[in-house]
Amino acid sequence: MKLLTFRRRGEGISRIGALTLQGEVVDLSSAHTSYLHEKEEASSKHLAITSLPSDMAEFIRGGQASLKAAEMALTYVQEKKDQKMTLGPNVEKWVMSQEEVEFLPPILHPGKMISAGMNYQEHLADSGSDAPEMPVAFSKFYSSLVGHHGKIYYTDQTTTLDYEIELAFVIGKKGKYIKRDEAMDYVYGYTIFNDVSERTLQFREMKQGLLLGGKNMDTFGPLGPWIVTKDEIEDPHNLRMILKVNGEIRQDSNTKYMMFHICDQIAYWSSLMSLHPGDLFATGTPSGVALGRKPHPELYYLKPGDRIEASIEGLGILMNQVVREPKDK
Template sequence: MKYLRIGRPGFETPVALHEGKYYDLSGPIGDIDGEFLSRGGIRTTAGFPEIDIAGERVAPPIARPGAIVCIGMNYAAHCAESGAEPPAEPVVFYKHPNTIVGPYDEVEIPRGSTRTDWEVELGVVFAKRASYLESEEAALDCIAGFLVADDVSEREFQIERSGGQFSKGKACPTFTPLGPWLVTPDEVADPQDLHLWSKVNGEARQDSSSGDMIFSVARIIHHMSQFMAFDPGDLLLTGTPEGVALSGRFPYLKAGDVVEVGIDGLGATANPTVQA
């Protein structure tokens, strides 16, 4: 099953995409949020009306989560291009939930920014509370679904003006495009065997596999559950592969650019950039 949301901000309609058809889940469902996901979503589209979404805004596929927990430096090649040693334990930072936008919405270049960057990432959304998990198998059982994310980053804010943490460069408005779908685990054979890619103005940037992660999805969730609790509806971003502007190989983003990020089987985003 694939879940998505359509409509203008604040008035989104939850939708299911199943076997090429779209179904309106509004009414008894409410929204694609922690409560809905903790109930296991839906098992069948029977009884839900089919709808045409042509011309509708595609919104973020999940309602605003309680937390966005992010893992930094989780691909060895990205560590190398950033001039950093691979970490011994997962590097963690947070993004504000109000940074989330849809897969085709505008992304704002912050005022004073000259180093705004892109990062394709595999996102994980929770269906169960994850706290003090006993195993990596238990960690996988907490997953409601997977999605495509662009962890947009301002590198000067993140590094030179960080004060010792990443969040200044990660939490600017519109810095977390998501979508177009939340894809349930039964449609993802192996989260460590997914092709990730990004483009800027149609030119290739990142081209990698989630198999290159230093810490797997299951290991991240199990490890982090020893330090914090994930709630249903929370979002985990699992790191980005090499091929970002921070490497020095590509120019940073400017207003008028279009950033595409995608993961095979999970869809892609295409966000135009504008000046804040």
């Protein structure tokens, strides 16, 4: 199943949706409420909110109950579509085209987001770093996240603005001291992440032994377009990943080149801290970033107007555009 967080255009309310095989967006809560109403089940609105919350992390915590309710809603919608009925009891559309919705980050407020660094051998040459002996990472804040088609802000402080395509995975259940051979049981699904970075600030910080601002400015975390549940991905360690800027391929690699696999990362980090449903992990980027394009990386850093397409096999395409930060921000 492909799950997303969205807003209907013109509304301020975030909703949970699922993608149909035709690429349309189903409002799961609205459809499930209508299903319960039609079946004349008591307190249908309450039951729908309980089974299908508007927050993705809560949806994930619901486990199989949430997925079963979502599948029920999708089946119900398809039946009504076959009957050419698209309005629920509150005159809300159950099914919308992607153009009718605003994509939000699939998880709006992850409890934690751990971003792997130096996890592709080929990327180490970009920064001149040695291979780490254990998984290493930095934190990303949810205030940096934007969704599919979201804008990436260019400011006076971002003259060396860079891109990094990454496979991200979502934790599905709570755990600590997770064994490596059991780690994949804790994965809920996968999505695409672009670890936007301000290189000048990043390396100024790293000289002091820390890293925060260069990775966490507003809009530095494009995420999406949706979460693909793990049952749809046969092998997350064999997925082609491509990033284009204005149609030009900048990164072209495969997740099989990760040094520390997903199970390694879960086992290591869960030995230090508890993992919770909705926690996000970004697994690192391959080579091809602007930083590594010697001798003139300045020709490849992102500028206002640049359009970025990050695609990972089986997960879709995450598209964003660089714009100057609005003055009234």
